[in-house]
Amino acid sequence: MGFALFCPALAAFVAMPMAARLTHRYGGRSTTRILLVLWCAALPLPSLAPGFGWLCVIFLLYGAAAGMCDVTMNAQGVIVERRLERPIMSGLHGMWSVGCLAGAGVGTVAAQLGVDARLHHGVTALVLLVFGVVLSRTLLDTWPEPGEKTPPRFTVPPRTVLAIGAVGFCATFAEGASQSWAAVYVKNVTGGGEGVAAACYALFSLSMAAARLSGDSIVRRLGPVTAVRAGGLLATAGTVLVAIARTPFLAITGFVLLGLGVAVIAPLAFTAGGNATPEPGQGVAGIATFTYLSSLIAPAVTGWIAHATSLPATFGLIAAVTLTGALLAGALRPRTAPHVPGTAGLLRSGRS
Numbered sequence: 001m002g003f004a005l006f007c008p009a010l011a012a013f014v015a016m017p018m019a020a021r022l023t024h025r026y027g028g029r030s031t032t033r034i035l036l037v038l039w040c041a042a043l044p045l046p047s048l049a050p051g052f053g054w055l056c057v058i059f060l061l062y063g064a065a066a067g068m069c070d071v072t073m074n075a076q077g078v079i080v081e082r083r084l085e086r087p088i089m090s091g092l093h094g095m096w097s098v099g100c101l102a103g104a105g106v107g108t109v110a111a112q113l114g115v116d117a118r119l120h121h122g123v124t125a126l127v128l129l130v131f132g133v134v135l136s137r138t139l140l141d142t143w144p145e146p147g148e149k150t151p152p153r154f155t156v157p158p159r160t161v162l163a164i165g166a167v168g169f170c171a172t173f174a175e176g177a178s179q180s181w182a183a184v185y186v187k188n189v190t191g192g193g194e195g196v197a198a199a200c201y202a203l204f205s206l207s208m209a210a211a212r213l214s215g216d217s218i219v220r221r222l223g224p225v226t227a228v229r230a231g232g233l234l235a236t237a238g239t240v241l242v243a244i245a246r247t248p249f250l251a252i253t254g255f256v257l258l259g260l261g262v263a264v265i266a267p268l269a270f271t272a273g274g275n276a277t278p279e280p281g282q283g284v285a286g287i288a289t290f291t292y293l294s295s296l297i298a299p300a301v302t303g304w305i306a307h308a309t310s311l312p313a314t315f316g317l318i319a320a321v322t323l324t325g326a327l328l329a330g331a332l333r334p335r336t337a338p339h340v341p342g343t344a345g346l347l348r349s350g351r352s
Contacts, residue, residue: 004052007059009296012067016288019071020281028076028142028281035069036132043125047117071288075281076139078274087224089267090215097209097263160276161283163331165290167228168269170325171262172291174235174318176298178204182255185242185311192248200248204255211263224268224332232326235261239319243312258322265325266291272332 023031042062049055077092103124110120182204183197192200219227238257245251273287274280305314 004055004059006296007056008063008066009292011060011063012070013289013292013296014067015064016067016071016285016292019068019075020279020285022068023072023075023142023281024279028072028079029136029139030141032069032072032076032139033133033136035065035072036136037129038065039069040125040129040132043128044118044121047121067288067292071281071285074270074284074288075274076142078271078280078284079140079142081271082275087216087219087268087271089271090212090219090264093263093267093270094209094212094215097205097212101205101209161273161286163328164269164272164276165287167325167328167331168266168273168287169290169294170321170328171232171235171265171269172294173298174239174258174322175208175262175266176295177302177315177318178255178258180299181302181306181311185255185315186248186251189311190246190248190251192251196248196252200252200255203252204259207256207259208263211260212267215264215267219264219268224272224334225329228265228268228329228332229326231261231263231265232322232329233261235322236319236326237261239315239322243316243319245312262322268332272334275334 019031019035022035026034039062042058042065045058045062046055049058074089077089081088106124107120179201183201186192186200187194187197215227222230235258238254238259238261241254241257242251243254245254269291270284270287273283275283277283277286302314302318305317
């Protein structure tokens with residue numbers, strides 16, 4: 001099962017660099033809608049898999065659709081943010097966190113009631129598919145300018161986003177490690193019960209959702225560099241508190257501070273990456289490559305280091321990771337935003 005669950009992240013990591021080429025050829029709105037349909041349609045398939053091999057294949061297809069759709073959605077967010085001339089990316093990622101919480105809640109209720117997984121996933125996919133198709137009609141129909149260079153089929157992260165990607169990597173690593181190990185830490189290190197351990201994970205997730213939903217107003221006041229630097233320092237303080245905590249209250253407090261600190265960093269990294277390249281999808285794909293790689297390896301690396309040392313020592317090292325992200329915050333300093341791809345073309349052709 002562990003190997004099967006590794007497949008979606010692996011497929012997403014490989015497929016995301018191809019998203020910019022698809023957007024260039026088919027337009028931003030059409031590409032996002034098609035990928036969203038494929039993503040939703042793949043949701044019921046794992047519960048229908050007749051065997052392990054098919055399960056892995058299905059998860060690979062699911063992960064590829066999810067990863068590329070993630071890139072195109074974030075690229076849309078970058079373009080809308082440019083046109084509004086105010087930060088909105090943190091709020092968009094906040095709705096992602098709300099969706100994760102909602103999905104977990106519905107899944108918990110379905111499991112508690114004994115609903116067949118095929119029925120649960122099928123109905124959920126149908127609802128999401130209908131909403132996705134209807135709502136995606138309002139997306140911007142962006143197209144490349146005449147003569148604009150076609151992106152390569154597989155986009156390697158450009159040099160302009162490397163430092164930005166490193167900031168996103170640090171934040172996502174701390175987030176991924178906490179999501180996988182927060183409950184284990186509270187139970188095994190501080191002696192908290194299973195209910196307290198579950199509450200720790202829930203509070204960590206809620207802190208991230210709340211910070212992201214309110215993050216845009218903070219970014220408007222502080223600017224992206226100061227917001228990332230302050231978030232990184234807050235996350236570092238929270239991680240240090242986790243490392244020294246030997247009671248559930250202190251550990252939970254540390255994880256909440258960590259969640260509040262890292263919440264806005266990844267959205268701001270996506271914005272900065274999208275603005276660092278003429279084609280937003282190319283920069284977003286580069287940042288997504290870093291963040292997906294980080295989320296892919298964080299749980300395993302945390303476990304390996306903890307096995308060799310201890311969980312408190314491991315989170316002490318993660319504090320150094322979040323501090324590194326804070327020190328690199330200058331990479332997100334706003335630049336003159338490149339021209340929004342397709343704007344002139346839209347005005348000329350009436351496609352909007």
